[in-house]
Amino acid sequence: MLERFEVREDPDYRAELDERPPWVRREPGIYSxxxxxxxxxxxxxxxxxxxxxAFLERARLHPAGEHLVTGLGLGLVVETLLQDPSCAPRRITVVERSADVLRLVGDHLAARYGASLRLVEADAFSWQPPQGERFDLIWHDIWPDPRAPEVAREIELLERRYAPFCAPQDGWQGSWPREYRAAYGD
Structure with missing residues (x-):
């Protein structure tokens, strides 16, 4: 489930770097x-x-906000926000369908950040926020492949589903696949 892997120096890859954006570079090292x-x-x-x-930058504009993240993954986005005083939200609600991911990643984050983090074991396509709940920012990141054919349709479904729970002023929704594809130019 959680694994470490190594990126090694590759002379052929280094030769291609001049043609690739700098943020695509895969520096040698151990990763998760x-x-x-x-x-x-x-x-x-x-x-x-x-x-x-995109989500992290918007969070800096909404310090002390209420945020919703669908998909916990490694918890990179959640932990980045919770440990940065310039954008620390009042609370992040994370909807994650995998009990294993919640156990492996969520329990660690919950122990570290307490009431600033609400973890919900549920499917993002069916979870219903509590009555009256509104979020300043909503970030959807549940897909392993941002280019899969069903992703665009699923993003639209989630955005429609959660639109009523977006804060009426300055509320925003975004998704990792859209940002990924925009960054890669497709």
Whole structure:
């Protein structure tokens, strides 16, 4: 489930770097990945960080806000926000369908951040926020492959589902697949 992997120096890859954006670079080192049923859902490679930046930048504009994240993954986005005083939200609600991910990642974050983090074991497509709940920011990140054919339709479904729970003023929804594809130019 949680695994470490190594990126090694590759001279052929280095030769290609001049043609690639700098944030795509895979520096040699040891990294983490979340794997379920043989599918890699998330890594902590720099391009994963980079393609989460839209949500992180907006969070800095909404300090002390209420945020919703669908999909916990390695918890990179959640932990980044909770440990940064310039954008620390009042609370982040994370909806994650995998009990294993909640046990492996969520329990660690809950012990560290307490009441600032609410973990919900549920499917993002069916979870219903409590009556009257509103979120300043909503970030959808439940897909292992941002280019899979069903992703665009599923993003639209989630955005429609959660639109009534977006704060009426300055509320915002975004998704990792859209940011990833925009960063890669497709």
């Amino acid at each position: 990945q979340l794997r379920r049923d043989g599918v890699v859902y998330m890594t902590d490679l720099f391009d994963e960080w980079y393609t989460q930046r």
